Amino acid sequence: MGPTSRQAVLDAALELVAEGGLGAVTISALTARSGVSNGSVYHHFGSRAGLFAVLYGESFAHCVDALAPALGTGDAEQAVRAVVARYLGWVVGNPGRARFLYAAPRSADPAVKLAAFEPVARWFADRMAAGELRAVPLWALDPVVMGPAHECARRYLLHGFDLGAAVRLVADAVWGAVAPVG
Structure with a gap:
């Protein structure tokens, strides 16, 4: 299975x-939609869980790559605000990937996720150490920093709410x- 088939x-x-959530992703639906053989899917991904x-x-990684440039935007406050805006912009521009990330079991190798997130975590750790940001345990960055953005993204994906109106508030x-603090 070549790169084109894999991407298909x-x-x-x-x-x-x-179209139908995670349950719609069956091997037979994948082969029908992508045009590759059943054996090719199993050969490359091993299973449906492997594909996920x-x-x-x-x-x-695609999401983190989209928001990482915001970290070079001005001071800590400007960068944090830009991270939020870029994340919500990514959700609007990539609703299929965003829906998948919110729906999928966390089946990715944690090391892969940590490696992708490392530049963001390092930026936050450096700013916390410099006193530019409140100290937040690195494990809590996602719920503390991105929690409001995640909830708005979920509502956008489920109900089509206007994220543009929420960016500043978030x-x-x-x-x-x-x-x-201080």
């Missing part, structure tokens, strides 16, 4: 998730959670 299966999985693990890892909430 991943694209088919995202389309199927968008690859897709989760790739989608998570950025205010996130900055409030990590602004230095």
Whole structure:
């Protein structure tokens, strides 16, 4: 299975998730949608769970790559606000991947996820150490920093709410959670 076939299966999985959730992603639906053989899917991904693990890892890295440039935006407050805006922009621009990330079992290798997130975690750790941000345990970065953005993204994906109207409010909430105390 070449790179084109592999990508065809991943694209088919995202389309199927968008149309019918995780349950719609069956091997037979994947082969019908992607045009690859049943054996090719198993050969490359091993199983449906293997496909989900690859897709989760790739989608998570895609998301982090989209928000990471915000970390170079001005001071800590500007960067945190930009991270929120870029994340919500990524959700709007990549609803299939976002839906998958929210729906998928956390089946990706944790080391893959940690490696993708490492530049973001390092930026936050450095700013916390410098007193530019409130100290938050690194394990709590996602729920504390991105919790409000995640909830708005979920509501956008489920109900089509206007995320553009929420970006500033969410950025205010996130900055409030990590602004230095004092």
